[in-house]
Amino acid sequence: MAPIFIIYMVEVGQYNTLKVVKEVDFGMYLDGGEDEILLPKRYVPAGLKVDDEINVFIYHDNDGRLIATTAKPVAVVGEIAMMEVADTNPAGAFLKWGVMKDVFVPISHQESRMKKGDKRMVCLFIDAKTGRVTGTEKIDKYLSNYDLTVKEHDSVDLVVFQKTDIGYKVIINSKHMGLLHFNEVFKELAIGDKLKGFIKHIRPDNKIDVSPGSMGYSRVQTEEERVLSLLKENNGYLPYNDKSDPEAIHAFFGMSKKTFKMIMGALYKKQLVTFTQTGTKLEELE
Numbered sequence: 001m002a003p004i005f006i007i008y009m010v011e012v013g014q015y016n017t018l019k020v021v022k023e024v025d026f027g028m029y030l031d032g033g034e035d036e037i038l039l040p041k042r043y044v045p046a047g048l049k050v051d052d053e054i055n056v057f058i059y060h061d062n063d064g065r066l067i068a069t070t071a072k073p074v075a076v077v078g079e080i081a082m083m084e085v086a087d088t089n090p091a092g093a094f095l096k097w098g099v100m101k102d103v104f105v106p107i108s109h110q111e112s113r114m115k116k117g118d119k120r121m122v123c124l125f126i127d128a129k130t131g132r133v134t135g136t137e138k139i140d141k142y143l144s145n146y147d148l149t150v151k152e153h154d155s156v157d158l159v160v161f162q163k164t165d166i167g168y169k170v171i172i173n174s175k176h177m178g179l180l181h182f183n184e185v186f187k188e189l190a191i192g193d194k195l196k197g198f199i200k201h202i203r204p205d206n207k208i209d210v211s212p213g214s215m216g217y218s219r220v221q222t223e224e225e226r227v228l229s230l231l232k233e234n235n236g237y238l239p240y241n242d243k244s245d246p247e248a249i250h251a252f253f254g255m256s257k258k259t260f261k262m263i264m265g266a267l268y269k270k271q272l273v274t275f276t277q278t279g280t281k282l283e284e285l286e
Contacts, residue, residue, distance in 0.1 A: 009032055009033020009034060010032050010037070010058050010066070011058065011077075012058055012059065012060065012066065012077070012126065012131070012132075012133065013058070013076055013124060013126060013133040014058065014076050014077055015055055015056065015057050015058075015076065016055070016056060016057075016058050016068075017053050017054070017055045017056075018030035018031055018032065018037065018053065018054065018056060018068070019031045019051060019052070019053050020039075020048060020049065020050050020051060020052050020053070020054065021036060021050065022036065022050065023050055025041075026038075026040065026041050027039050027040045027041040027042075027043075027044055028041075028044055028048065030054070030056065030068055032058075032066060035066065037058065037066045037067065037068050038065075038067055038068065039056060039067075039069070039070075040067070040069070043056075043068070043069050043070045043071060045070065054070070056068035056069060056070055057069050057070075057071065057072070057076070057099065059073075059101060059133060060131075060132055060133070061100070061101060062101060067100075069099050069100070071098060071099050071100075072098055073097050073098040073099050074096070074097055074098045075097075075124050076124065077124045077125060077126055077133055078123075078124065078142075078174055079123070079124060079174045080121060080122070080123045080139055080143075080159055080174045081121070081122065081124075081159065081192065081194070082119050082120070082121050082159075082191065082192025083095040083096060083097070083103065083119070083120060083121075083122055083135070084096045084117070084118070084119050085114045085115060085116050085117060085118040085119075085120065086102050086116065087102070087116055088113075088114055088115065088116060091107065092104055092105050092106040092107050092109075092110070092114075093105045093110065093114035093118075095120070095122065095135055103122075103124065103133060103134065103135045104132070104134055105120075105122060105134070105136065105137070106134070109134070109135065109136035109137060109138055110137050111137040111138070119192065120137055121137065121139065121159075121161065121191065121192060122135040122136060122137055122139070123135070123136055123139045123142045123174070125142075139171075142174070142175070143171065143175065143176060143177050144175070144176065145176050145177060145206040146206065148176060148202065148206060148208075149173070149175055149176070150172060150173065150176065150199050150202075150208070151199065151202070152199050152200070152201060152202055153198060153199060154198060154199045155196065155197075156172050156173050156196075156197055156198060156199060156210065157172070157173055157174075157194065157196065157197075158170040158171065158172060158178070158180065158195050158196070158197045158210060158212070159171040159174075159192065159193070159194050160180075160189045160190065160191055160192060160193040160194075160195075161177070161191065162191065163189075163191070164179075166179070166181060166182065167179050167180050167181040167182045167184070168180045168182075168185070168189055170197075170210060172199075172210065176208060177208070178199075178207075178208035178209065178210045179207070179208070179209055179210065180197070180209075180210050180211070180212065181209065183256060184200075184210075184211045184212060184256075185212065196212070196213065197210045197211055197212045197213065198210065198211055198213075223259065223263050224267060227253070227263055227264070227267065228267070228272065228282070230253070231273070231282040232282065236281060236282035237279060237280070237281050237282070238252075238279050238280050239278055239279040240252065240253070240260070240279055240280060241264070241276070241278075241279055241280050242260075242261050242264065242275070244257075264280060271283055
């Protein structure tokens with residue numbers, strides 16, 4: 001017999017904005033189209049009332065019913081993330097999802113047998129037979145640089161996938177693979193770490209170089225306050241200027257000399273710092 005597919009008016013495994021239609025002792029029911037979806041009382045924010053709209057995450061509970069939550073899952077359908085194995089059975093493994101239900105990863109979707117406590121990189125998808133959110137370690141088919149959906153300078157979401165000799169392989173927007181070079185990173189990253197970044201360069205073969213943070217002057221602005229704080233913590237003086245050794249700058253500030261010069265130039269134009277032969281002085285402390 002062919003599987004029976006249920007078509008929902010909401011997106012399972014995603015955030016949905018739904019209207020409150022009924023309040024009960026144990027929570028509130030939301031308008032899910034043909035069916036009402038329970039938002040349990042523990043997740044009902046103060047002041048929520050009938051006819052209000054609320055953004056919630058939708059998933060199946062252990063009895064197969066749709067349920068809503070304001071808890072934040074580790075990942076939504078289509079995303080790739082590092083998840084911890086909560087338990088296993090002969091059919092597969094259950095990974096901690098951040099909501100009241102774990103995500104099931106069948107043995108056929110494991111690269112190697114998962115054990116409790118393991119942390120694995122998985123992609124979430126809707127299983128065609130069950131309609132349930134399921135995980136897979138076989139993420140290659142979800143990643144391609146053949147048809148790119150990003151362009152240079154775009155802001156993107158990054159997940160650290162692998163450490164190489166020259167940098168970190170990262171997953172871009174859960175769709176593409178890119179490289180974050182070591183000289184762009186100022187702290188040790190772990191597999192599965194999530195960070196914001198932007199597309200720095202796309203090569204003719206569609207290989208992508210990325211940088212962390214935001215692009216251009218907005219990126220410089222985010223570092224200005226940190227540099228000013230360092231100056232204040234050191235009595236308004238730091239022994240670094242545009243003639244300082246790049247390695248010394250990186251060791252102290254955690255940034256490249258190029259970025260350091262951009263930041264100091266911006267602070268100088270704002271008349272917040274002055275330069276000496278041996279370093280930089282905070283102008284406002286004079």
